[in-house]
Amino acid sequence: MFRSTSLTCALLLSFNIAAAPQVIDIPYIAQSASIDGEINEPVWQSAKEITINNVTWPHDNTPSPVSTTAYVYENGEALYIAFIAKDAKPEEIRAHYRDRDKIWNDDLVGIKIDSLNNRQNAYQFFINPLGVQMDSIENELTKNDNASWHGIWSSKGMIVEDGYRVEVKIPLRVLNFNDSPGRKTMAMEFLRFLPRSERLRISNMQLDHNNSCWICQMPAVSGFASAKQNSNLTITPALAVTHTQTRDIDGAIVPDFESETSYDPGLDVKWAVTPDTTLNLTLNPDFSQVEADTGQLSINNSFSLFFPEKRAFFLENSDYFSSHLNLVHTRNVSAPDYGIKATSSKSGHTFAGFIANDDATHVLIPGNLGSSIVSLEQKSENAAFRYRYDKGDELSVGATSTLRQSEDYQNQLVSIDAKYRPTKHDTIKLQAVGTDTQYDQHFINELCDDDPIDSCDINESVLRVQNQGEQRGTGYYASYEHNRKHWRAFGSYRNYDSAMRADLGFVSQVDFNKFVTGFEYRWYGDESNWWNRANWYSDWDITHNEDGELLEKEVQSNFKVQGPLQSTIQFGFDHRKRTGQRHDESLLNIDGNTDMFTENFQWMYLEMKPKAGVFAGLTLNTGNKLDIANNRLGQRYIVKPTLDFSLGRHFEVKLRHTYERLEHEGDNVYTANLSDARFTYQFGINSYVRLALINLDIERNQQKYIDDVDSQYKKLSTQLLYAYKLNPETVLFVGYSDSGYKDDDLSNITKDSKTFFAKFSYAWLR
Template identity: 45%
Template sequence: MHCLSQMHNLVFTLILSSFLSFSALAGSSQQFHLDIPTINEDIKLDGDFNEPAWQHATEVMLNYETSPAENTAAPVSTVVRVYASSTSLYFAFTARDPSPDNIRVNLRDRDKSWGDDMVGIKLDTFNNARLAYQFFINPYGVQSDSIENELTGQESDAWDGIWYSKGKLTQNGYQVEVQLPLRLFNFDDSNPIQTWGIELIRFYPRNETHRLSTHKIDRNVSCQLCQLGTVSGLAGATQGKDLQLTPSIVANQSQQRDITQGKPWSDDNDVDVGLDLRWGITPTTLLNATVNPDFSQVEADAGQLDVNNTFALFFPEKRAFFLDNKDYFDTQLDLLHTRNISSPDYGLKLTSKTDDHTFAILAANDTQSQFLVPGNLSSDIAVIDEQSHNVATRYRFDPSKQFSIGGLVTLKQAEEYHNYLASIDIKYQPTKQDTFTAQYAHSQTAYPDALFNQFCGGDDCTQRNDNCDKGDCAINERVLRTQKEGEFNDAMFSVTYQHQRRNWYAKSNYQSIGKDFRADLGFIDKVDVTKFVAGGGYIWYPENNFFNKITLGGDWDISHSQDNERLEQETEMFIESEGGLQSYIATGIVQRERVGRRHDPSIININGNTTMFEETLGWFYTNFTPIGSLKLELDVNYGDDIDFANDRPATITMLNPGIEWKLTESLVLDMSHRYQTLDVDDGRLFTANLSDVRLNWQLTLNSFIRLSSVYTRIERDPDLYRYQNPNRLYQDMGNELLYGYKLNPQSVFYLGYSDAFIADDDIDSLTQDEKTYFMKVSYAWLL
């Protein structure tokens, strides 16, 4: 109760302080201002600006280079004309180039054209420095869009709006014409005149990537959306009828077999008809609904190597229903990760913003119950073969431009299982350099009585055998964390302070997560831990040098269990630089002490039950573009590690090169390979290789053919394992061939084939055990 009282006092103090603060932290006309005329004339979107409407549009120049140079004169000329109709915003970019042959442009899929020449638009439709829509277009008209979230500091390109663009190369550079329908945006149409935050941008990549803007950007201000200019106009603008119906048909034929038992192929044919609804009930309130959705993923996840790793892997969300207005649910902690809803029959989402209030609710069922079982030394995925109901709701209040306070509630429930979570969070920016965030969450959970049996390999988890004190025990941390009777409760909180200036920054964070805290709709993979981090760095901006930005930084952190048993202590120093050849180079050294696995897995204690290992690890990372069509990448780790399977010191060697090779303007090859070894005193424990190869042929702006293959090979020495007897050789490979046609992000046709192969000590060579043929057709009706 004392802790809650302190938090209430803190919240009250911050609210009062925010009202007393006079500094403006949103788009300002002092930065840049643009008046948009309303011209109700139709144009043909073709990349030419021949229509009379363009002669009456407002014209503006991109006069400043904000990176890598600091608010200097732009090296090339960019003219933008802007006007509005009753239903859309129109932009015409004339991007001049003294050497048009050097323009970098490729025919790519949506959101894949980064590195090309491009122009862009950033719009904050509430001008409150919380969220901004971003639209970027390359000279061929290829679109990239995203949402920038100031609360989390992240940009999400997973959002896909329906908007229109055309681009064309000219003798003097290129031209881009853009139409942004007002139905794209959330905005308050009760205002007779709209005033939005705005920035117009051009990326000009040559030896360095030059960022050009309508106005100056102050590097001494940590907030980015606070530095937008303003645009006024759109008199009497309304979103009008904003109703989108997207029916879909999905058909697939899959075959599987258990090779180890020599079973024949089993077939499964499935045809599903689904319907998605997107309805703008008001200009600030959006309803998304889906019935019998196709929540399969068209694009395979990037390959990840799961070896000598004790925590569950993270995979990002890619499904459109969950991504639309996803930012309305975001908090500083990852308390909502919708990939925990794996296969729903229905979903409903309502998001709304009015004045200073933001509200969002999500509800969906799932044909099973899937969630993380976290610990302080390991985590894993639990699955209950029962339908679950999932709900998340978020409210945020922005009483001033410096202060936000919000709450999040999540619910995940099945017949003998539930997880309820409630959270409160604040963000306060007393100055342009200082940011303070805090979040508190409390959970109540109940597990089925026999859930722990999933994690003991079929043995009797209730019995402690004679070999437990030697590490060979069916009981483990996941068993101990799930062997619960009745309901259990706990809490977590996190407090962060950051001070950021042009040439230096400092930050610190303290986080405490209780033993029995669970966030089963989120991705919190560690519990029973407290962690303190403090760090900072200094930044140089050299002029007339190969490097245009150099940062020297580091941090120190220490972690304990809730019983004050030390888990880890780490010091890291690093140096990073940006410069010519569009290069980024970083290297650092880490020195830490941390515990390995529990000697007796049947006991949760750390002290007297683990070994504290000392490690020194060096790392290096770089990516650069030696020529316009080739981007190279390299990630290297070498130094001390822990052999978690056998609880002893080890040496890790990791090499991860990558290449993006634009073979032609429409054909791109992406390849990466991860090579990793772990050596112990008696020899090499394992050698792991993972290759990820993707070939994309963009036939037109709307259609493509994509081939992907992910291959994993792990060679182990079973004689060096103390508690296990693993396969000497394990291999798997997954392949996918996909044809796609996209009229827009929701009107699509996909036709594809995928398969999987596996091999181990009992299967001599890669043998196919899965294959699937699939087709999807959907069409978005804009009513």
């Protein structure tokens, strides 16, 4: 049915990594293909044929055990791809109906596209054999994948007797590219993932494992002569209806629920002002979380927890704001009335900016031994701006500025950064930050719960805010890495002075400087070994405060090996000297005001994916650990089992549990159990129903605590959610959630909130 691959093409694909760069010509064909998974239309006869036959991971450019062919063409408006994935044992194909982006463990085919050909970012589009989609943006600067990015594109999959087939249509409107007249050059990689006993990454290109930049190695693609980006406009009206019942149960008498019903219309607009510039506008958005965050345990932790962003407006081109430090973390903006964002990228120049207000002001107050959050019941204004210039893959230079302000508070930040790769083995990163923060008396009173300062429970956060003589702060970051195929060496230095604040980002520790150096060695297995990858990692670090007082000194090392059944065994140890809590909380000094403790603990992590739809993991950790609440050393035990399994292609169960116990001199200090269970039935590609249960149970031995604590605390949160998604922006959510807790004043778990919600949005594409 398809023409055979030419000898010339086969020779090009089999060249070693030292050969001249491969250039792929994508043909223009005016006809549109029907995306039905059949691949039987005549148009595919004229498409470009690409062979995907090279295993790049976990092996080092070895022949593929299966045959995969992609057929590609474009018609000026969209890129069309057909994958024929052969498999001698189709019964072993791993494919499930899942929500978008939840198919990483399935068989996959897909494409990576560097549409600007600047070797800085790559769109990733992957599809399982049933047509379920997964997309993301890979960022070379940060080495992260933004899996929360969603494009609107089409796919269809079909399992057949000799494997599976997938058809894909990617509208060019979802890509940023230069639409100047004439042929255009992008970079693309065509991929197949084959998860069996090993999970093979199979590519149409050779991958140089001496080069840590994978985007830089993607073959150039020529074509798209008639492709133009018109004024693409997406208008998405939305309506959220919420009925909430709440009550304050902090006392012996449990009151009745107070109810409130709200109807909140909203509007999102996305407009491609020019081919290179996109404007996003949101009015009266409902920014509450639809899906419950994964439970996190923080019983013996003095620093604030990090939660990732999940909201569409902030996720659009969020990688444009990325730098070496997390200076823009948009979950700080909790409930805006409006938001405006502009992003642009052309000829190596990238710009991004957003402005949004907020009905409340939540500020993270960092210190060197802990952090806390202040919440003000007043509106705030928030803004972030970012510019970056990329000169190929060798040099990137950027600048970031953020602003947060309310009636009683203001924080401004300016930062410059650079990334330089003098060779493919060496990477240098630099960043400098300057901040100016102003707190007024009302802000300080909030830290003290409106008590007078002389009767306030003084802690580090209060002292940091009170010190108005330190309004302006600075921070520095520098790192160097030398990376080879079998080993890498690295070092970094970070210095945040006591007045530095990145209040629109996530910086939970200041007044410290930290030096880290380390080494990693890698082994690559072959068919004669039972394992396929192994590595040994070790680093050493030391941290002082501004005054040169020691905060922490640590050495850690671990060894990891990957083997059959997609298994991983990793074990290591940590040896750390660290300061405890301050004896006199009204003083910030370390020497003479803290004790130094030595922590030694060992840990092990195990995981495997023995068959389709099954994942099992286990974390074990034991050793002596600082008991922060009581400022002494204890013996800590942690057990974290994880189990995911599927019943057929539609039903999935995800179970997470954390058991943590701390002992002192043989007596229990606390025992904590956190369980997170999620049950999902996926009706098809577009809809699912999910039940989530998160249960926290903490028991404390009051005799072992310095301060008064509850001997028992239990909390149970539940959520039932139905979702229908025609595409990432045309969605319907209907659900119910509640939460309740129990402490020493309550005889059983008592609900303090109930919420019924429905959200609908529809995207009009123009």
